[in-house]
Amino acid sequence: MAIDEERKARIKLTQEQLDRVCERHKRFMEGRPNGSRANMPFFDLSGLDFTNRNLTGAHLSGAILRDARMTGAVLDHADLFGADLRGADLTGSHLFRTDLRGANLRGALLQDAVMVEVDLRDGSMANKGSDGELKVIGFEPGPADMSSTILVRADMARAKLSGSFAAGADFSHSKLSDARLVRTDLRNSKFVGANLSGTDFSGADLRGADLTGATTTANTRLQAAIRTDAEAAAQQVNPIPLPVEQKEPEPEPAPALDLEGMLAAHARWLKSGGKDGTQLNLSGMDLDGADLRNRVLSLGIASRVRLRGANLQGAQLQSMQLDGADLRSANLRAADLRGARLDRAILIDGCLEEANLASLRIGADRLLRTSLVRARMAGARLRKAILHGCDLTNADLTGCDLHEAVVTGTILER
Numbered sequence: 581m582a583i584d585e586e587r588k589a590r591i592k593l594t595q596e597q598l599d600r601v602c603e604r605h606k607r608f609m610e611g612r613p614n615g616s617r618a619n620m621p622f623f624d625l626s627g628l629d630f631t632n633r634n635l636t637g638a639h640l641s642g643a644i645l646r647d648a649r650m651t652g653a654v655l656d657h658a659d660l661f662g663a664d665l666r667g668a669d670l671t672g673s674h675l676f677r678t679d680l681r682g683a684n685l686r687g688a689l690l691q692d693a694v695m696v697e698v699d700l701r702d703g704s705m706a707n708k709g710s711d712g713e714l715k716v717i718g719f720e721p722g723p724a725d726m727s728s729t730i731l732v733r734a735d736m737a738r739a740k741l742s743g744s745f746a747a748g749a750d751f752s753h754s755k756l757s758d759a760r761l762v763r764t765d766l767r768n769s770k771f772v773g774a775n776l777s778g779t780d781f782s783g784a785d786l787r788g789a790d791l792t793g794a795t796t797t798a799n800t801r802l803q804a805a806i807r808t809d810a811e812a813a814a815q816q817v818n819p820i821p822l823p824v825e826q827k828e829p830e831p832e833p834a835p836a837l838d839l840e841g842m843l844a845a846h847a848r849w850l851k852s853g854g855k856d857g858t859q860l861n862l863s864g865m866d867l868d869g870a871d872l873r874n875r876v877l878s879l880g881i882a883s884r885v886r887l888r889g890a891n892l893q894g895a896q897l898q899s900m901q902l903d904g905a906d907l908r909s910a911n912l913r914a915a916d917l918r919g920a921r922l923d924r925a926i927l928i929d930g931c932l933e934e935a936n937l938a939s940l941r942i943g944a945d946r947l948l949r950t951s952l953v954r955a956r957m958a959g960a961r962l963r964k965a966i967l968h969g970c971d972l973t974n975a976d977l978t979g980c981d982l983h984e985a986v987v988t989g990t991i992l993e994r
Contacts, residue, residue, distance in 0.1 A: 590644065591889070591909055596979070597929060597959055602633045611637060614956070616926070619888065619908075623658075641679075655714035684725045691732040695739055700724040702743035744889040837865065843875060849877065899948060900939055919948035922955050929959040938986075939969040 593601070602762040605738040607615030618638035626644050641661040647670045656676040666686045675695045682702065702723045724744035735756045738829045742762040752772040756779045763783035770790045777797040782804040795804060848857025860880035867887050884904040899919040908928040912935050919940030939947040951971045958978040962985050969989040 589623045590622055591620075591929070593620070593628065593929075595628055598625065598630075600629050600928070600958055600978075602630070602635065605635060605638060609634060625861040680724060682724055685729045686725050687728050688726075689730050690734050691730050693730075693731070693734045695734055697738045697739070698736065700726065700739065700741045700744050776800050776802075835854045839867070839870070843877075846880060847876060850876070917950055919950055922952045923951050925952065925955045927955060927957045927960050930957070931961045932965050933963045934965060935960050935962070936966045937970045938966045 601618050601620065604614065604616045605618040608617050609615070610784045618635050618640075620638070620640055620643055622642040624642075624644045625640075625648060626646040628645075629646055630648055630650040633650075634657055636654055636656045638655065638658045640663055641659045642663060643660070644664045645668050646664055646666045647900045648665070649712055650673055651669055651671045652673060653670065654674040655678050656674055658675075658678050660678060660680050660683055662682040663680070664684045665688050666684050667688060668685075669689045670693055670959045671689050672692045673694070675693060675698050678699070679702045680698060680763040683700070685700075690776070699863070712827045721910075724741070726741075726744060726749050728748045729746065731754050732750055732751050732752045734751070734975040735752075736759055737755050737757045739756065739759040741764050742760050743764065746769055747765050747767045748769060749766070750770045751774050752770050753774060754771075755775045755776050756771075758778040760780045761784045762780055765785050765837070766781075766789050767785050768788040769786075771794045772790055773793040773795075774791075775795045776791075777795060778799045779796075780801045782801050783806065785806045786802075787806060787808065791797050798948040842858070842860055842862075846860035849859050850857075860877060860882075862880065862882040863886045865882075865886070867885060869888060870890045871894050872890060872895050874896075875892075876896045877900055878896050878898040879900065880897075881901045882905055883901055884906075885902070886906045887910050888906055889909045890907070892907075892915050893911050893913045895912070895915045897915055897917045897920050900917075901921050902925055903921050903923045905922065905925045907930055908926050910927070910930045912927075912930060912932045914934045915932070915936070917935055917937045919942075920937070937950045937952070939949045942948050947969070949969055949971050952975050953971055953973045955972070955975045957980055958976050959980065960977075961981045963981050965982075966986045967990050968986050971991045973991055975992075
């Protein structure tokens with residue numbers, strides 16, 4: 581995918597939408613009802629305000645956070661792999677064990693930040709993690725970029741910066757005890773008054789760096805750093821290898837999902853009236869981003885399925901069981917959802933324009949009502965959708981666009 585096409589495909593949130601995501605994440609962290617983990621990979625969040633928000637463990641890999649206001653934000657254990665944080669203000673933020681591999685922090689403000697054991701190493705494209713999800717899609721981050729980043733008084737004890745680029749960064753009065761900066765580009769950087777006890781600078785390029793007043797100990801590995809052009813030339817011939825990080829044993833990979841085979845078997849099941857094939861059952865599966873445009877899933881079972889960002893435009897979903905399904909940011913434009921059960925489903929920021937959610941007629945005298953009881957639909961687009969007779973009891977319709985929607989006979993009790 582070309583870079584321009586990739587940017588166009590990104591989901592861009594407004595401040596109001598981000599505030600709702602943060603509030604649900606807060607509820608999730610506190611174990612309260614209606615909470616959910618913040619999951620915004622590759623979203624465009626540039627310029628938004630995250631001040632003092634708690635996003636511990638949030639999924640933000642590949643997100644655009646340029647010029648974001650993040651002072652005092654808590655991002656402990658968050659996934660910011662390959663994120664774009666250029667010019668972001670992270671003053672006083674918490675980034676304990678945050679994954680920032682391959683991130684771009686060029687010109688970011690991180691003074692007084694707590695970055696203990698933060699991971700800022702060289703990033704690389706990943707395929708599938710232990711949970712089966714793609715870690716990075718469509719781009720290869722490469723080295724983490726901290727050039728011209730302000731890290732004054734930051735606590736970076738035991739931080740991992742090996743292989744990253746931090747030319748011109750200001751680490752003055754920061755704490756880098758036992759940090760690993762092996763083969764890091766630190767040309768013209770500042771370490772004035774920094775705590776460098778136990779810091780490993782093996783192969784790091786410190787040409788032009790200012791270490792005035794820095795604290796070092798016997799186990800600070802400065803002697804293995806590059807300080808002159810001659811040493812840099814020698815390093816080109818015999819480079820110091822990056823340290824090998826300990827890896828946790830990976831679990832046995834799950835068997836590959838044969839979605840096409842399942843859909844074909846379901847088609848036979850429908851055509852034969854249940855005598856041949858197999859009824860589709862996607863319950864609990866992770867199908868984030870799946871392309872199911874115009875597919876026939878009628879009468880399928882998909883309780884608690886994950887279809888975040890999936891494309892279901894024009895799909896036939898009549899009488900389908902989707903209770904508890906996660907369909908946030910999914911495209912359901914012109915989908916046929918008559919008689920579907922979507923109780924407690926998450927349709928936040930989804931597109932249901934021109935979708936048919938009316939009751940489904942069964943035989944001559946029976947109607948099967950589409951059910952969205954307690955569904956979470958904040959910010960969903962329902963322009964020209966048909967909601968005739970739909971049960972929306974206790975559904976959250978905050979900020980929904982219902983322009984020209986057919987809402988006659990809908991149940992809206994609370």
